[in-house]
Amino acid sequence: MDSKRKAPRRKGDDRVILHFDLDCFYAQCIENANPSLKTLPLGIKQKSILATCNYVARKHGVKKLMGIQEAKRLCPDLVLADGEDLSPFRDVSKRIYSLLKSYSWNGRVERLGLDEVFLDVTDIVAYNLALLNHHNLEHSWFCLSREDPEKGFEFDAREVKGCVWPPEPEPRPQDEGDDNQRLRLLLGSHLGFHLRQQIESLGYTSACGISTNKLLAKLAGDKNKPRNQTTLLSSAHPAPFLDPLPLSKIPGIGSKTKQALKTLLKTDEDLTVHNARTHPAVSPFALERALDGGEKGIGQKVWLLLHGIDSSEVKPARDIPRQISIEDTYRGLTDLSQIRAGLVQITTSLLKRMHVDLLDDSEQPVTPPFPSSSPFPSSKPRWLGQPKTIRLTTRPYYPPSERDDFEYNHGRASKSAPLPRYIFDLATNTGMIVERLVEGTLLPLFHSLNPDSNNLRIGLLNVCVINMDGEKHAAGGSDIMAAFQRQKEVGEIRAVAFAEERPNHLDDVAFASQQLDMEPAKDSDSDEEAEWVDDDDHQDGVRCHLCGCVIPVFAVEAHGRWHELDEGYRVEPRWW
């Protein structure tokens, strides 16, 4: 065998990673608010498509991202609920994330979008492995706290909890190393089950994957859905598990990599992992060359993913998002009163989001403004973080015929200003704050972005607050790069998924773009998102997660340093 094609050395095999994915998330949120919907086929509508549907509807053939008309044709009794307002979904997401975070010892709890969470539970598992009484595995005790031995649950350590992959019992591992790994994953499966039960106590069912890295945990969880879990026992030899999967299932392998692989294999057919992994023309070096212009080391990275190796860490938990962004799309706003109304609406939502995400609500429910005469001054909510900068982005309206090959950032232009401090005054009425912010800050930014007010045709408005107080921006090299990459990657994945499902619909591009920026990586407010880096992101530059600019790769570090400068009035750099 060519030495370049030797099976790569595995890293991080001794970790235990759990991946949780809520079942039909938006639908469950709506069902919990209206329990009578639980037994009916339910679709969650956003513009002209279903963002998701419950599993009753899925039995009728209805699918996520299906057009409403098609869904109704398949299931005439389908009940439709409006899913345009993401606030209730974000609130539930936050509660579930906080719950899972409260079980972590090492703080490695990473959100992926609104309904997925990774947990690195290696430390909890190692602790419990040492406690196991091998003479009485049947009546084992799983300790959830190092300080309080009574906090935990009883479990049967003879068996893995839930589904196991491969399905048939494996021959007993031969050496002690493998045996330990099996036991670690077994312990992880019981913890995963316990945590799923805790999530269910909040009213939400989920799927869970248990493995030794994020890639394998996520893919394992996909095996048995809904309300189930899968442990990948053969994590050290994942080829039989990965090989049948289409390449599109592998996070981090994007459309350009897929195309590069097709070119290497001289085929037009859709490839499986097996096709790509075993073909003699595919090696780290060949991939690096085929993806020329991409990130250095991209060939090696793709090669590792094809072999189920992903050394990326589960990121430490964060209490507050790095930025909050709200946007909406329009069919060409032409006069300033429409623009003003759009800005008022967006800013109102933004302020609401800031109250939900940035106020410490541990003391009392947040319903600002609080009257200054409040009898409970000490229970006033406290700002956990205060963004320092506000940014307005606009894009002209493009008719559908012109939108076919749009890049996410096509036509977008942005300007920033310091965020006025009155926005944090909880004693002032929200409506007054919005009016003042629109008049005093956003409309001036709008005019400087669109100086010719007689020729307006606005297709998108986005307002974003960034530069959280107390936040350190990872200016140095790889962290900031990874953050930029994550944002764009998931944006592209969403856009592709959307385009594939609804290729000809009028609203598709506008809708996709609305979804992307309201929730790139399913949730733009959080950077605790997709860790996997899409090679495709490096072809032309990467998108800054702080200001949205697309930046040539060589300029990323300098751009990061620019963000670290404290603001005076700052106009977005235009040269990229």
Ligand code: DGT
């Ligand atoms: P599942 O996990 O297959 O049981 O179903 P969901 O609905 O939980 O799907 P998932 O986990 O991919 O996404 C979580 C939620 O995020 C989902 O309920 C709706 C929303 N979402 C996901 N992808 C898209 C998308 O491409 N467009 C829109 N509009 N919403 C999406």
Ligand code: MG
């Ligand atoms: Mg889900």
